[in-house]
Amino acid sequence: RVNEQWDEAKLLDDPSIQEAAALIQQGRLVAFPTETVYGLGANARSGEAVTSIFTAKGRPSDNPLIVHIADTSALDDWAEMPSQGTTLLQRFWPGPLTLVIRHKGTLAQETTAGLTTVGVRIPSHPVARALLRCAAVPVAAPSANRSGRPSPTTAEHVWQDLAGRIDGIVDGGMTGVGVESTVVDVTGEVPVLLRPGGITLDQLRSVVGEVQVDPGLEREGEVPRSPGMKYRHYAPHGQMWLVAGSGDKQRTKVKQLANEAIQQGKRVAILTTVENKDAYPTGHVLSLGSRENPASVAQGLYAALRTCDDIGVDIIYAEAFPVEGLYHSVMNRLLKAAEGRIIID
Ligand code: TXA
Ligand code: MG
Numbered sequence: 001r002v003n004e005q006w007d008e009a010k011l012l013d014d015p016s017i018q019e020a021a022a023l024i025q026q027g028r029l030v031a032f033p034t035e036t037v038y039g040l041g042a043n044a045r046s047g048e049a050v051t052s053i054f055t056a057k058g059r060p061s062d063n064p065l066i067v068h069i070a071d072t073s074a075l076d077d078w079a080e081m082p083s084q085g086t087t088l089l090q091r092f093w094p095g096p097l098t099l100v101i102r103h104k105g106t107l108a109q110e111t112t113a114g115l116t117t118v119g120v121r122i123p124s125h126p127v128a129r130a131l132l133r134c135a136a137v138p139v140a141a142p143s144a145n146r147s148g149r150p151s152p153t154t155a156e157h158v159w160q161d162l163a164g165r166i167d168g169i170v171d172g173g174m175t176g177v178g179v180e181s182t183v184v185d186v187t188g189e190v191p192v193l194l195r196p197g198g199i200t201l202d203q204l205r206s207v208v209g210e211v212q213v214d215p216g217l218e219r220e221g222e223v224p225r226s227p228g229m230k231y232r233h234y235a236p237h238g239q240m241w242l243v244a245g246s247g248d249k250q251r252t253k254v255k256q257l258a259n260e261a262i263q264q265g266k267r268v269a270i271l272t273t274v275e276n277k278d279a280y281p282t283g284h285v286l287s288l289g290s291r292e293n294p295a296s297v298a299q300g301l302y303a304a305l306r307t308c309d310d311i312g313v314d315i316i317y318a319e320a321f322p323v324e325g326l327y328h329s330v331m332n333r334l335l336k337a338a339e340g341r342i343i344i345d
Pocket of ligand 2: 142143151
């Protein structure tokens with residue numbers, strides 16, 4: 001447990017950070033908080049260490065990992081940053097943006113899953129930054145969940161999924177953004193959004209102008225260019241349905257569906273917001289955050305999905321959000337959790 005209120009400089013002297021950094025240098029696995037979600041870190045130069053990440057998570061080995069660094073000083077040793085990438089990183093690093101760029105073949109092949117490109121980011125969380133600075137190696141870190149579970153936003157979530165399978169967890173409290181980083185491929189002429197996340201499309205476009213959206217992200221049947229987007233993610237055990245719309249109409253529909261399911265003897269969860277939660281008299285009503293504040297909804301999303309599994313519900317009805325700003329990422333994760341099931345009337 002470290003004091004996440006401390007700044008990076010003070011955290012550098014924290015014995016937990018130093019112990020965690022030493023473990024990473026020894027080729028072991030340590031989970032740590034970032035501003036998005038908890039990551040499971042290992043030395044990105046060690047094939048053996050990175051292989052053990054895939055084993056601990058039960059992750060398919062063709063899904064590459066994001067490499068985390070404290071600053072760009074040593075980046076040239078193992079990758080090439082194109083000019084569009086430089087423009088984006090000057091604005092958004094440190095922060096929840098991952099840039100996919102060409103690598104030079106000096107990282108472990110397991111880190112990049114044999115691709116010619118690598119995803120890189122500098123996180124902004126002081127605990128992550130202190131750990132990366134102390135470890136002084138590039139750190140490969142996927143989200144610290146078992147494959148197929150929601151990403152962890154607390155150290156307890158990491159413990160639930162990975163206790164006994166990893167060497168340590170640095171507990172820095174709850175993460176801020178709550179959804180993963182935005183992944184952008186900058187190897188071509190026009191940047192391509194591969195995964196929506198903590199940085200919105202509008203934010204990206206305000207800096208580099210045109211940004212394409214990977215067609216595999218939006219359309220059924222297309223193969224996503226980010227290997228991780230093709231896997232079934234975040235799916236809770238209960239069957240989840242998104243309910244489109246807004247206001248009274250949406251609430252009435254959710255209420256009606258929940259009542260019908262309860263009458264059939266099903267255990268029902270409703271994913272809603274603080275504004276609407278009192279509208280539902282039945283079912284396990286879980287508020288993600290405030291509808292007026294997309295950042296609060298993103299922050300609460302994964303914990304709510306985990307709660308659905310903890311309670312053990314059969315069916316989950318989730319209010320949909322307008323696909324804009326940070327809700328683009330929230331809806332991307334909700335649709336995955338619902339395996340694309342959405343009720344539109
Ligand atoms: O916020 C985050 O990004 C968190 C924290 C820990 O930094 N990490 C994270 O990692 O979400 P992970 O492994 O769960 O997701 C990485 C995503 C996957 O969809 C993967 O396929 C994609 O990034 N990715 C990584 N390298 C890539 C590459 N070279 N080309 C295309 N996609 C890549
Ligand atoms: Mg993940």
